[in-house]
Every structure is written in C-alpha cells, then in structure tokens.
Amino acid sequence: MPLQRLAAMLLAVGMMFGFAMSASAEAPNNEPFKPVQVFDVKAGKVVKSVPNDKQFQSFAHSWIGSVTGLAPQLKNDDSCSYVYRIPLEKPATIKVNGIKVAAEDVFLFYCDEKPPLLLVFDEQRRPYLLLFSADIKPFIQKIGLP
Template sequence: MQKLIIVTSAALALIFFSQSSTFAETRDIEVFDTVQGKVVFTASPSKQLQQEAGSFLQHLTDVYRDVSPLPNEGYMIRVPLNPPVEVNNQWIHELIDEVVILYSTEDNPYLLVFDQENQARFFTFEGDAASFLSHVLQKGQLFSAPRLNANNGQR
C-alpha cells in the first residue's frame, strides 16, 4: 500500500512537471502552489539561484521517507540547472539538470529529482533553504505564502 501511495505521488509530480510547456521551452524557474494546484510564478533562472539549488544536491543527507512525499500545503519550486550538477553519493549517481525544492507547512524542505530512468527520487538535504525560498518569493512578489517550515533544509 505504501509503495502504491509513493508511486501515485511521484506520478502526480511528473504530470505537474510535464504539463508546463513554458518550462520545456524556456527552462524557467517555476513555483507551484500546492493549495491552488497551479504554477503561480515563473522567472528566468539567475545563476545565483541555480548555484544555490545545485549546492543542495551536493549536501544530500538521506532519502526522504514519507509515505506521501508531496506537500498538502506549500510550494514546489522547480529550478533548471545549467550546467547540470553531477551527484555521486550512496543514494544516487546521476547528472541532474533540474531539481525541485519542496516546502511544506508540516515538514522541513526536501528535494525531488528524476533519475535517468525518469524515476522520482526524494531526498533530505542541508542548506539555506529559507534564504533560497525568500529570494524566489521576493522575485515573484509572492508575499502571501503559507506558513512554511524552511528550517535550512535540515531534518
């Protein structure tokens, strides 16, 4: 049953990400509000935001083990990585060209990446997730964010 929930959650994330033709064409940063169920902001990625998101991948701490990995209330921020970031650790050995940072009202931030077989992989990480979220929300003038737990990506 848990495996079914995880597969279903990953499929929903994949549907969200594959439905955005804007991202596929321009490789913008996208902010998806899970309450509204839609992308609420897109922007050209700055080098600073790409580097910050890429650094999260270099500081993975564990596999995210929640049964339902998509937040009920929060944001999913998809960031293209150019150049792609090579990640080699005990959980994943991939060249990653985009990362999704998931912010929730219930848990610390965590990451979603897709491997070469397009399988969703969720990880906890260390990094300044609060600062990253602040930069993205200011860029999009999204100041009515729900109360998110952005405790620097640490569990």
C-alpha cells in the first residue's frame, strides 16, 4: 500500500506540473527555456513561475552531477512543503546504480528537516527519486520560496 501511495503522489506531481506547462509548451522567444515552477504541496497547485535562465540550469546540473544514489521510499507526510520543477535546456543523462535515465526536467523535493531529493522521469515516465549532495541554498535564495 505505501508503494501505491508513493506512485500516486509522484504521478500527481508530474501531472500537476505537466498540466501547468501544457498551456505554454514552448518558451517565449525572448526566454531560452521553459519557466521554473514552484508547486505548493499543501495547496495542491503551482504557486510561482519564474523565467528559467543559465543560473537555474547550472543549479540543476550541479545537483545531477552530485547524485549519490537512489533514494529510499519517500513517505507520504506533510513535511514536504514545496516541489520545484526545473526544465532542462536539453536532456541530461543520469547514471546511478546501473540505471541510466535521460531526464528532461528535474524536480527538487524540499522537505522540512530531511535531505532534499531529486525526482526525474525516464522516457517511459517512470519516476526515480535520487539522493544528491549539492547545496540547494543558492537556488532557494534565488527562487524566493520558502
């Protein structure tokens, strides 16, 4: 049962962000990337969308470069307040524990008193939760939430 709840939560997050992006599938001509979005878990919706830039791309690639392994199962609790979606300029290949994933987006789970986690989806939309060691403070300062 907990695995089913986890799958449902991951699918819901992917769908919420997917629906939010469907209205603007392409970035405007003056913006090189799709926007970075902030999903408020408790509110159940995207609460902030900001222009994506090279610095956000750098943050995401530093997280990907610091992946240390697959994360243990995420428990469905109230400690995760925000999920951040950073669309990548081009797919990034992540290799971990014998798995190779070409991710188009990186989702950062920010949970109180827990290490942050990355969520990526493979080409078949299967979710992978990843542990990583890079500092997220500069990203949080730039995005402004929480």
